[in-house]
Each structure stands twice: as C-alpha cells, then as structure tokens.
Amino acid sequence: MLSYDVVVIGSGPAGENGAIQAALLGKKVALVEKEAVPGGASANTGTIPSKALRETALAIQQARSRDAHGIEVRVSGTVTVPELMGRRGLVTAREHSRIRSALNHAGVEMFRGIASFVDPHTIRVSVPDGGQQDLHAEVVLLATGTRPFHPPQYSIDNARVYDSDSILMLDRIPRSLAILGGGVAGCEYASIFAALGVKVAIIDSKDRLLPWLDAELSLAMQDSFDVLGITRHQVTRALKLERGERDVLVTLADESRLVAEKVLVAAGRIGNVEALNLANAGLKATDKGLLDVNSHYQTAVPHVYAAGDLVGFPGLASSSMEQGRVAMNHACGGNRKQKLPELLPVGIYTIPEISSVGESEEALKAKGRDYVIGRASLVENARANLVGEAVGFLKVLADPANGAILGVHCIGPHASDTVHLGQAVMALGGDLRYFAETVFNYPTLQEAYKYAAFDALDRIRDRGGNVTPIDRAAAK
Numbered sequence: 001m002l003s004y005d006v007v008v009i010g011s012g013p014a015g016e017n018g019a020i021q022a023a024l025l026g027k028k029v030a031l032v033e034k035e036a037v038p039g040g041a042s043a044n045t046g047t048i049p050s051k052a053l054r055e056t057a058l059a060i061q062q063a064r065s066r067d068a069h070g071i072e073v074r075v076s077g078t079v080t081v082p083e084l085m086g087r088r089g090l091v092t093a094r095e096h097s098r099i100r101s102a103l104n105h106a107g108v109e110m111f112r113g114i115a116s117f118v119d120p121h122t123i124r125v126s127v128p129d130g131g132q133q134d135l136h137a138e139v140v141l142l143a144t145g146t147r148p149f150h151p152p153q154y155s156i157d158n159a160r161v162y163d164s165d166s167i168l169m170l171d172r173i174p175r176s177l178a179i180l181g182g183g184v185a186g187c188e189y190a191s192i193f194a195a196l197g198v199k200v201a202i203i204d205s206k207d208r209l210l211p212w213l214d215a216e217l218s219l220a221m222q223d224s225f226d227v228l229g230i231t232r233h234q235v236t237r238a239l240k241l242e243r244g245e246r247d248v249l250v251t252l253a254d255e256s257r258l259v260a261e262k263v264l265v266a267a268g269r270i271g272n273v274e275a276l277n278l279a280n281a282g283l284k285a286t287d288k289g290l291l292d293v294n295s296h297y298q299t300a301v302p303h304v305y306a307a308g309d310l311v312g313f314p315g316l317a318s319s320s321m322e323q324g325r326v327a328m329n330h331a332c333g334g335n336r337k338q339k340l341p342e343l344l345p346v347g348i349y350t351i352p353e354i355s356s357v358g359e360s361e362e363a364l365k366a367k368g369r370d371y372v373i374g375r376a377s378l379v380e381n382a383r384a385n386l387v388g389e390a391v392g393f394l395k396v397l398a399d400p401a402n403g404a405i406l407g408v409h410c411i412g413p414h415a416s417d418t419v420h421l422g423q424a425v426m427a428l429g430g431d432l433r434y435f436a437e438t439v440f441n442y443p444t445l446q447e448a449y450k451y452a453a454f455d456a457l458d459r460i461r462d463r464g465g466n467v468t469p470i471d472r473a474a475a476k
Ligand SMILES: Cc1cc2nc3c(=O)[nH]c(=O)nc-3n(C[C@H](O)[C@H](O)[C@H](O)COP(=O)(O)OP(=O)(O)OC[C@H]3O[C@@H](n4cnc5c(N)ncnc54)[C@H](O)[C@@H]3O)c2cc1C
Pocket: 009, 010, 011, 012, 013, 014, 015, 032, 033, 034, 035, 038, 039, 040, 041, 042, 043, 045, 046, 047, 048, 050, 051, 113, 114, 115, 116, 143, 144, 145, 146, 164, 185, 272, 275, 276, 307, 308, 309, 310, 315, 316, 317, 318, 319, 320, 347, 349
C-alpha cells in the first residue's frame, strides 16, 4: 500500500487548493479524481461554462445598446449552446492545464479513479480499467462537491427537461424555457437565456427571488428581469410536467399552466457522498449529502476534513478554494490563518451582475444597528454608459457615528469586481472618508464609490450627528 501524509479526494477548487496548501507545508500528498479532467463543477459543468455562455449573451446585449451604427447583431436560428459558449473551450483547457501544472509543481501525486474509505485511514481508488489501489492517509480531505438535485416528480430526460449541467448541451437555442427554481443558478440562466432572445418563465417557491440578498438588490434584479421580458411565477411550485409533441406543459400549484419548449430544473444541489463509504470512516452525511464540520473544516472524525460544496453554505468556488487552504493549514500545522474570513463576498452573474459584501439593510435592522445609506446611480456613470450597460447602482451602508462601512451592495456592470474595493476598505478598517478623499481613475465604474460616500456623508450631516471629521472630508 502506498502511504501519504494527506490524501485529497476531488480536484475542484477545494481539493486543488487544499492539496497544494498541504504540499507547500512539506507534506506528501495524493489527490484522487474520478474524472479524466481536473477542476470539478467549477471548471467543467458550472462556474466557467455558465460564465462563458453569459459573456456571449452580454456581448450581444451590449452590442445592441452601444448604438454602433452599421453593426447588426442577431443570434442564428441554428446555433447550438456549446457554440454560443465561445471561449469556453479555451478557458476550460487553460484551467485544466493550470490546475495540472500547479499540482505537479507542488509535488502532489495524482490518481484517477473513484475514492472510497476502507477504514478511517485507508482510501481505495477504483480505477476505470477495473483495478484498485489502496492509499494509507494520516489526514484525509474530502472535497467531492455536489451535483444537481433531481426532485423525483420531474424526470430529467435531457431532451425536454434538463438540469443545470445538461442545459449547457442544448443542441439549439429554444424558443421558450421554463426554469423551476429561482436560486442563483435559476436566476443566472434566466437572464442569460432571455438576453439570447429566449422567452423565459421562472417559477420559485419564495415571494422574492434571492431573498437573502439586500432587498433593494433583489427587487432591482426582479425589475431587470421584467425589462428582459422574463415572466415570474412566485410563491408557487411546478406540480406536473407533461411532455407534448413539441413542448412541455407545466402545471403550477395554483393550477395555472404554462407551455415551454424546454424546462430547466434548478432546484438546488446534493452532495457527492454515495461512493465514499463514509460509514467505514465512522462518518454520516446529512439528508442533503453534506458533511458537518467545525470552523477548521474538521469532521466528527478529527483527521478527516471536508471543504467546498460538500460542507454546504455558501457553496461557491470562491469560498471553496479558501476552505481547502484553511483546512489543510490547520491539519498540517501551518501558521497561515486557521479560519475563513468573516467578510465573504457573493457575486451573482445575472444580467445585470449583482454583488454584495457585509451586512444587508435587513440584517442591520434585525440587529437593531443604526446605519446610513449612500447610493450612486450607475445610469450616471460614464464608464457604464460607454460599455452600453448603464443600469443599476452602488449602495454603501455605513455607521453614522464614525462612517465605518458595514455593507456594500451593487447591481450593474462588473458588480463582482466593483465590490472588492468596498470589501478591502471594510477589511482594513477604512471608512467613508477614504472614498470621499481619494482620486479615482476616470471614467471607471468604481468612482461610483465617491458619489455613494458623498451621499452617505450628506445624510450623516443632515442627521446632525457627530460628523466633524467626515464633514471636513466631504467639504473638499
Ligand atoms: C451553474 C453554476 C454556476 C456557478 N457559478 C459560480 C460562480 O460564478 N462563482 C462561484 O464562486 N461559484 C459558482 N458556482 C459554484 C461552484 O461551481 C462550486 O462552489 C465549486 O465548484 C465547488 O467546488 P468543490 O471543490 O467543493 O467541488 P467540485 O467543483 O464539485 O469538485 C468536486 C470534484 O470531486 C470529484 N469527485 C466526486 N466524488 C469523487 C470520488 N468518490 N472520488 C474521486 N473524485 C470524486 C468530482 O469529479 C469533482 O471533480 C456555480 C455552480 C453552478 C452549478
């Protein structure tokens, strides 16, 4: 049997970065991946492929709104979704080679096969040709991710009814698409397909799409969906799908019906645990196939760690990478940080894009914490107008006593990039005065921070609070 300090299972963002972190700390590391290519859902079925399709949809929409005379943009009736994902092939291939070379460079040994526990310290790798290889591990990192959940009442046939993996294999752009589930995946695909000219209906059980966002953001997103022509069916469920000759008839809980050429089921995800034989390690997953961990990403069995989507919230590639690093730093005696930072941004690649960090208004109200709002409209931002996407706003929530930034919420072009500046100022203990005093490049999207800060400072002054130093900054 081969022996390792650390065996990592899964080569998505959590596994890749966990394995490299352990190797950098001098450990002998093996990584097991069942697929022929590394990168997991992030590189192969979720993040990158969906963003590649989005870039095409966005480019079409921006080209239409840039008013470049003489240039006409239309989507051909015969184009396939893989063709519309333009740069996906290149980006994915580069991700595969980046991941392989990063793992190689760190000295991580890679095994192809399905990994499972024989006992708490032995991992069996079942290789595609039928062979087996046992690996002894002092420490195990489980990073097997999740897959789309298939509610039993909808049968996913990948001909009429798809999940969020198979939708990317559509042979052509449909006339209409009904999306069951208004979570992040459902909302992203709704706006992407609508921008490609598809008639989209979204069906969700909640009264507000993405209700965990600052309400102003999710309401603005709903308004932008209305502008894109997306029909919203909320506080309801799809009870029945009936496949006809050309379309699918969708019956909702209120007995209303709608017809769509294709259906996308985006009703959440479930952990990849079945193959792991967790019981042999003394572990048990939740009914969603997830593992409970402590703040160091240790499971109930102390030498077995789990990170990424497999541990549930927030279920993002961005956090998964850091969770893998934090877990292996803790397991291997590293002196880097031992916990994930509290300030986690979220980037939602709808059209328009949405991003948030820190507290929402609703969360501040629930905590009884006083705040002021500063807003800047991106309709008035020169860069947003230049790129043909003059929509949305930047909203900063600040402490009226000292101007400290409590939350940043943005909807509009490149919101996920824009939010990072607010995140950095928050993490470094800065306040509204930084935005008010600093010089921003012009034209940029981020200069919106200055106008949001001026707005918040005005409100602080109007309230007559203890604003002396902030007032001085605003007066400049
Ligand atoms: C449509 C969509 C869009 C998304 N967009 C974004 C986004 O824009 N930004 C963002 O931050 N996140 C996004 N996400 C989420 C992101 O993809 C995941 O959070 C991330 O991939 C999780 O990483 P992971 O390492 O935990 O697992 P995964 O990426 O799922 O990797 C798990 C790996 O483990 C392997 N594996 C599983 N079981 C075994 C086994 N028994 N033996 C060996 N190997 C095994 C799998 O083959 C896979 O390669 C998106 C997800 C979806 C579905």
